[in-house]
Amino acid sequence: MFAIDAVGEMALGQSFGLCATDKDKDNWLPMLVKFLEIACLVGTQPIIAPILRWISQIFPEPPNIKILTGIVTGRMDSRFKGYAQQDISPGHEDMFWMLMAAENPDGSKYSLEQVRAAVGLILGAGSDTTAIIMRAMVRFIVGDAEIYRKVEKEINDAVNLGEIQFPLSNRDAEKLPYFQACLKETLRLHPPISWTLSRRVGAGGMHIAGRFFAEGTEVSMSPFVVHRQPEAYGYDAAMFRPERWLKADSEQRKTMEHNNIAFGSGPRVCLGKMIGILEVSKVMPLLFWKYKIGFTARSTTSPHRHKVGRAVDGRVSTEEPYFVTSQWVAVQSDFWCDLTLKRDSLLAAAA
Template sequence: MVFEQLLNISPITLFILLPAGVLIYGLLQYFLDPLRSLPGPFLARFSRFWYFFELYKGSFEETNIELHKKYGPIVRIAPQEYSVDNVDAARTIYGHGNAFIKAPWYTAWKPPDPNKASLFSDINPHRHGAQRRKFSSLYSMSALVGYEPFVNNCTSLLCQRFNEIAQAGKTVNLQHWLQYYAFDVIGEITFASRFGFLDMGEDKEGVFHAIDQRGVYSTFVGIFPWIHPFLYPLLPKTGGHGYVLNYTLRQIEERQKSLKDPRNAGREGPPDIMTKILLAHEAEPTTMTRMDLITMCQSNIGAGSDTTAITLSSILYHLIKYPHTYQRLQNEVDTAAKEGRVSDPVTFKEAQDLPYLQAVIKEALRIHSATGLPMQRIVPAGGTTIANHFIPASSSVGINAWVAHRNTSIYGLDADHWRPERWLEFEEQGRGAEVEKYALAFGMGSRTCIGKNISLLEMSKLVPQLVRRFEFRLDGELEREGLRSCNRWFVKQMNFWGKVFVRDIKSEG
């Protein structure tokens, strides 16, 4: 009877009732909120649409920084959702063994079937822990030595392409070239076969755009995660993500055939990740499933290329923009080469003994973190206290790396500026460990990015090769207007155009 009456409501009545219902719901959220005294934008008290539209602008990392400058260490960004800037809160929210699970926003980054979740998108801490233990050895520091030949291959090819670009006098999008590099490196590390972006010098399949679009979907749908199960089946099954999936399936099939071929017995090459997982799957198929194999390989490609490319772009852009830091790094590498302390190419171990290089990498991760939204977690039963405020259970709290990395009490009064030297000063002051506790570029605690070491491997090996072989100049328009980025979870540089010049080798000494 009630349903029939609803069907008979006129469109005009619905037009009036729906906004009224939304308004009443928003007012109820406000008046029933035990934390209504916490500050934040006015509209964020009533609806998640304020957050949605701020994300749409594409610069929420900057908005988030300004919100904390205006309102303090806790800011409301949506009903029952808070952005935090507090060192002690980082340990509370992200520390090992804490009961703060990932917020529902992350569910939009996976299929509705929880068994197909990646390590990044899985909100079940027990399943995540079990899955992470399966793969952690593949990403350990000790495993990196086996991946260095793959990085060397791609570094050599990128340097070859930069030589050609310099000879042609072209102005190029350096971010694109660094993403070609990062994509091909992770292809080699994962499959012992690069995708060929460095060979082609372009993305013919539109893979980057498709991965970006899937990120746009997940970023916005995650704000209203209840609609994800309805929208997900409508997503295109072709395009960039389809390309990555099909490429992954082909690589697995070919490797299975290769491993069974007796002619390949005794042939050994550098150990790629897919082969390691595949062998574990064939030995224990119920423990290491085929879905584990597919999901992990896809995750490597989807996340590993973007995050590393963004940080490499941050390194190179800031070095070029502040030439005295470029010169200092170049001098460090030149001196180490002259004294026989680094090889050509530089090994990962040698790179660890170049203090200014490591300071540059840390500063690039700090000043332009790859991700630019708060890493939201759900407050467990019993609630918690953050910055002297009691936050009840089921609230969502999170810290944005961009906000944390501009905390002046940790990083100094010049935290808004590029200055790699601060990391050398932290070491001299004995503050290195303290500062690292609020360095969130790779996340924190049990949810720290599993690919962190691989990303550091790529950066530590490529950057010295670039500064010892090349000089760069920013495009005139970029110098005038500054770097533009678009924040769709990943804060991707949009106008990093410049020229490449082959360095006079005599200048090395």
């Protein structure tokens, strides 16, 4: 809910109110998963796009989707209207405002359709991705008592010594090296996007990893696979071990960073990379400081209640606290946690 609200605030200057009401009354969460499933289908099989467009013209939009598209379209329309009346920003420069000021390479302004498409892309690309990392971080950290202890200690010590303050600034979050190493390990082992956007092989074709690919072939890489190479991350590449980032020498660290493609790489790298890292760095230390977290069994109403959990690598286990379904996006479902307010945070609130 936080990730959707945050991206709403950034893209259209206003959150969608999920955190404030503590409810997903418009069904953003299930609809986003559906949206990403369709994006996966169209992204990998572009031939399907015109068929889906045709179907969507014949059959009415399902009511749930209609509500969401209605909310987004309504907000955009009112911003377009405000913009035309020179009421350009809602008190701060959001992405809508920047897109309206942006120019195409030929110097022309973005068309309304371009702005609509870009805002839709940001809402889709910037919400579940960040939420997946947050869930995976809880699973990896809390699932290992020693790592959890180290994360808590680092945050508690930094708070007690007055080195960091909540709400955390990005600079303060950088004062938590062990937490940052956990974030890197999470992005490495559970990259939210299972393969990067495809690229087309250029004129004359190309040899990649010992194979020839003809000109025009679409190729892509899977962060999930690249991030598990022992050549880059060591013999224990499949293990969640934050220390690998802290103990690596500069050459090893360079290799690990270079192979980390959770946000893609090159000219089409994720445009929200720094925003995603900032969001996780602001929220997760506060969560770990404020609450004691534990996993609980799956809810009796869960669609997976008869199944054991499934990890991001497809391992099926009763120990696994969530169920990962991976299409383009490796999304978790049925993750039930117990949160207990900690004494320290209660005392700080009372002070």
